[in-house]
Amino acid sequence: MTNRVYNFCAGPCTLPLEVLEEAQQEFVDYHGTGMSLIEMTHRGPEYEAVHNEAVELAREIYGAPDDFDVLFLQGGATLQFAMIPMNILKPGEKGAYIGSGAWASGAFKDAQKYGDVYFAWDGKAEGYTRMPASNEIELQPGTRYLHITSNETIGGIRMTEWPEVDVPMIADMSSDYMSRPIPWEKFDLVYGGAQKNLGPAGAALVFVRKSVLADCNTDIGEYLRYSVHAEKNSLFNTPPVFTIYMIGKVLKWMKAKGGLSVIEQEAAQKAGRLYDVIDNSGGWYSCPVATENRSHMNVVFRLPSEDLEKKFIKEADAAGMKNLKGHRSVGGCRASIYNAMPYEGVEALAQFMEQFRKDNG
Numbered sequence: 165m166t167n168r169v170y171n172f173c174a175g176p177c178t179l180p181l182e183v184l185e186e187a188q189q190e191f192v193d194y195h196g197t198g199m200s201l202i203e204m205t206h207r208g209p210e211y212e213a214v215h216n217e218a219v220e221l222a223r224e225i226y227g228a229p230d231d232f233d234v235l236f237l238q239g240g241a242t243l244q245f246a247m248i249p250m251n252i253l254k255p256g257e258k259g260a261y262i263g264s265g266a267w268a269s270g271a272f273k274d275a276q277k278y279g280d281v282y283f284a285w286d287g288k289a290e291g292y293t294r295m296p297a298s299n300e301i302e303l304q305p306g307t308r309y310l311h312i313t314s315n316e317t318i319g320g321i322r323m324t325e326w327p328e329v330d331v332p333m334i335a336d337m338s339s340d341y342m343s344r345p346i347p348w349e350k351f352d353l354v355y356g357g358a359q360k361n362l363g364p365a366g367a368a369l370v371f372v373r374k375s376v377l378a379d380c381n382t383d384i385g386e387y388l389r390y391s392v393h394a395e396k397n398s399l400f401n402t403p404p405v406f407t408i409y410m411i412g413k414v415l416k417w418m419k420a421k422g423g424l425s426v427i428e429q430e431a432a433q434k435a436g437r438l439y440d441v442i443d444n445s446g447g448w449y450s451c452p453v454a455t456e457n458r459s460h461m462n463v464v465f466r467l468p469s470e471d472l473e474k475k476f477i478k479e480a481d482a483a484g485m486k487n488l489k490g491h492r493s494v495g496g497c498r499a500s501i502y503n504a505m506p507y508e509g510v511e512a513l514a515q516f517m518e519q520f521r522k523d524n525g
């Protein structure tokens with residue numbers, strides 16, 4: 165057996181070992197065909213089965229109703245920042261955005277190029293340390309959608325309560341995708357890059373309401389049109405076959421675990437273990453995030469000094485706990501504990517944190 169470390173990277177990130185090993189076994193000779201899946205046509209029966217299974221499992225595990233289409237697209241979550249307004253915003257309509265952090269800002273910036281958009285709430289002045297309450301969200305007349313980021317990966321904040329608003333929502337769920345059930349009736353479109361909770365990089369998974377598809381702008385490049393991909397079941401052009409194959413395996417792993425309710429519970433438990441260490445440290449470790457919006461996926465924390473943070477990251481690394489450095493834009497430490505991070509990894513980190521404080525406090 166190879167030496168597996170605990171990898172707390174924010175993305176791409178740790179994946180279930182079972183999934184990696186299964187893929188390894190199948191890699192050179194896929195199901196006795198004498199070739200790898202990634203050497204095959206995407207129009208053949210082998211890939212078709214892989215593709216359709218991934219689509220169906222995504223729908224099943226997330227509980228997406230029949231009036232949503234499931235799409236695998238390239239360009240990651242980032243391309244969705246532009247595709248959403250390009251497809252959906254019409255002249256005279258406005259797109260509202262919740263300014264919750266770095267990723268929401270990215271979505272907003274791209275949308276500005278294609279339509280009339282505004283911040284219905286902006287957390288910038290507060291350093292992006294919380295999400296808004298529904299009564300703080302100010303929607304203007306003519307608003308077509310409210311764009312939210314359910315979990316801000318860099319700031320470590322999550323939307324604990326879904327906004328109560330009277331326009332459809334569009335959500336970037338990249339960093340807490342399929343980690344809890346969602347109220348589908350509130351959404352027109354849900355999207356995320358694959359490389360956090362779902363698999364390797366190379367695809368965005370998009371759920372889009374069918375009635376929205378019927379009413380999208382058509383004067384844009386073919387690849388950029390949701391309805392083109394929906395009509396072709398995400399086989400309009402060559403899809404990222406390896407990524408989708410791996411996502412299918414991760415989804416099967418999620419289903420075998422017991423699905424979203426089990427995953428949601430585990431996430432709360434894992435995050436809770438780390439926040440307890442922080443809260444019980446007498447302020448030695450600190451978390452800048454409002455308690456009610458603490459992320460279950462990206463736990464951000466600070467130590468008393470930057471020197472101690474450097475030492476912490478270095479010693480943790482040497483002890484097999486990798487990638488605990490916070491995002492370069494905010495500094496500090498960040499433990500990304502996505503669905504595939506086992507509880508043992510979190511427990512090892514929690515104990516390391518407690519010992520490090522004793523040794524250096």
Ligand SMILES: *Cc1c(COP(=O)(O)O)cnc(C)c1O
Nearest residue numbers: 240241242267317336338339357
């Ligand atoms: C990682 C991330 C993105 C960017 O994803 P790409 O697939 O690299 O484009 C966007 N939004 C959020 C919330 C993310 O965590």
